[in-house]
Amino acid sequence: MIDDRRSADVIVIGAGLSGLVATTLLLEQGRSVILLEAGEYPGGRIRSLRDAATGEVLGDLGPTWVWPPYQPVVVQWLQRLGLPTFAQFETGNAALDYGPSAPVQFQPLPGQHGIARIAGGPAALIDALVAMLPEGVLHTGLPVTAVLANDKGVVVEAAGREFSAEQVVVATPLRVAETSVNWSPALPDDLAHAMRATPTWMSVHAKALIVYRKAFWREKGLSGRIASQAGPLVEAHDISGQNDDPAALFGFVGWPHDMRAANKDRLDAEIIAQLVRCFGEMAAHPTQIHVEDWAANRFICAPGDLAEPMPHPDVGPDVLRQPHANGRIVFSVAEISDVSPGLIEGALAAGMRAANLVSSSCS
Numbered sequence: 367m368i369d370d371r372r373s374a375d376v377i378v379i380g381a382g383l384s385g386l387v388a389t390t391l392l393l394e395q396g397r398s399v400i401l402l403e404a405g406e407y408p409g410g411r412i413r414s415l416r417d418a419a420t421g422e423v424l425g426d427l428g429p430t431w432v433w434p435p436y437q438p439v440v441v442q443w444l445q446r447l448g449l450p451t452f453a454q455f456e457t458g459n460a461a462l463d464y465g466p467s468a469p470v471q472f473q474p475l476p477g478q479h480g481i482a483r484i485a486g487g488p489a490a491l492i493d494a495l496v497a498m499l500p501e502g503v504l505h506t507g508l509p510v511t512a513v514l515a516n517d518k519g520v521v522v523e524a525a526g527r528e529f530s531a532e533q534v535v536v537a538t539p540l541r542v543a544e545t546s547v548n549w550s551p552a553l554p555d556d557l558a559h560a561m562r563a564t565p566t567w568m569s570v571h572a573k574a575l576i577v578y579r580k581a582f583w584r585e586k587g588l589s590g591r592i593a594s595q596a597g598p599l600v601e602a603h604d605i606s607g608q609n610d611d612p613a614a615l616f617g618f619v620g621w622p623h624d625m626r627a628a629n630k631d632r633l634d635a636e637i638i639a640q641l642v643r644c645f646g647e648m649a650a651h652p653t654q655i656h657v658e659d660w661a662a663n664r665f666i667c668a669p670g671d672l673a674e675p676m677p678h679p680d681v682g683p684d685v686l687r688q689p690h691a692n693g694r695i696v697f698s699v700a701e702i703s704d705v706s707p708g709l710i711e712g713a714l715a716a717g718m719r720a721a722n723l724v725s726s727s728c729s
């Protein structure tokens with residue numbers, strides 16, 4: 367909701383996982399916070415398709431997996447928020463797909479050690495964090511366009527409104543922040559360069575979610591997994607709910623962004639044709655198919671992300687983790703993290719780090 371409060375101790379820009387964690391921890395420290403989100407919903411890259419009538423989560427449109435044995439920060443927050451995990455379904459044969467003119471081959475494929483799913487999907491993290499926010503903290507539909515820092519504090523402009531604070535946490539993708547926000551004073555060269563050089567993990571990808579009445583592939587001894595050289599899905603997995611309900615598959619679309627954008631209807635039809643090829647005629651009758659194209663979201667994907675291949679995230683330079691403008695500006699997004707950069711674990715760690723940094727550099 368929007369209230370009339372225009373000033374706080376801290377403004378957090380971006381209500382993805384890292385921004386929500388930073389906000390939660392700053393509020394716990396007794397700081398007042400305004401959280402400004404450009405989109406119409408919080409969660410950023412974490413998003414679910416929900417049943418229009420019941421609100422039931424049908425599947426993830428952003429991230430799906432965590433790796434608890436290797437991700438202590440994820441474990442810490444899942445415990446704190448009371449969210450259980452369950453195993454990724456991997457039982458049975460995977461389909462090796464070589465396209466319409468070659469037979470599909472079936473064989474087991476090894477799963478990843480420790481891979482797990484969060485009950486209710488990663489959106490359950492977002493829902494739990496948003497539910498804890500006091501009324502009036504979160505403002506959606508307000509893209510920040512300017513951050514003006516001086517000796518007295520920070521002024522943030524968003525959709526024609528001005529907000530002021532002592533400090534600001536920038537919890538947006540770095541390339542988006544560098545290209546779409548007017549910074550005064552200008553960002554230091556080394557920081558601007560590091561922001562431009564940091565791709566936003568998975569931002570150029572599109573994820574297809576295909577929902578069915580039941581997980582019919584399991585009855586055929588199939589895992590729901592596809593590895594394909596032909597596409598349009600280059601890989602697919604079973605993403606059914608914890609007790610096999612709802613039944614669903616998801617896949618990553620191999621077509622490049624411009625081809626996806628120009629052929630939306632054909633994409634849906636070709637995905638179904640591929641699933642029929644791999645899993646049989648029952649795959650022709652989903653209750654829903656949804657393709658979430660993250661490259662079309664300008665608050666997630668910057669032109670620089672579209673211009674080059676997306677490397678696997680690496681730990682970025684220290685300048686991204688340091689406070690700027692005499693402690694008035696701190697960054698918090700998964701890509702700045704020095705643990706699991708680009709991942710859910712990185713977003714949680716970045717939010718924790720930002721909240722600590724804001725407090726320790728409090729003027």
Ligand SMILES: Cc1cc2nc3c(=O)[nH]c(=O)nc-3n(C[C@H](O)[C@H](O)[C@H](O)COP(=O)(O)OP(=O)(O)OC[C@H]3O[C@@H](n4cnc5c(N)ncnc54)[C@H](O)[C@@H]3O)c2cc1C
Pocket residue numbers: 379380381382383384385402403404405408409410411412427428429430431432508509510511537538539542543546547567568569571572573660665666698699700701708709710711712713716
């Ligand atoms: C398809 C896909 C699959 C993925 N799979 C996995 C997985 O299986 N496991 C895993 O660990 N991770 C995965 N990830 C990565 C994971 O989603 C991210 O690490 C995590 O969600 C990042 O959270 P964040 O808060 O750091 O950033 P974001 O989620 O990007 O949040 C940034 C927020 O800033 C907002 N914003 C941008 N510009 C402005 C502005 N000017 N003003 C105000 N707000 C603004 C955005 O709208 C957004 O809400 C996946 C991502 C995608 C897209």
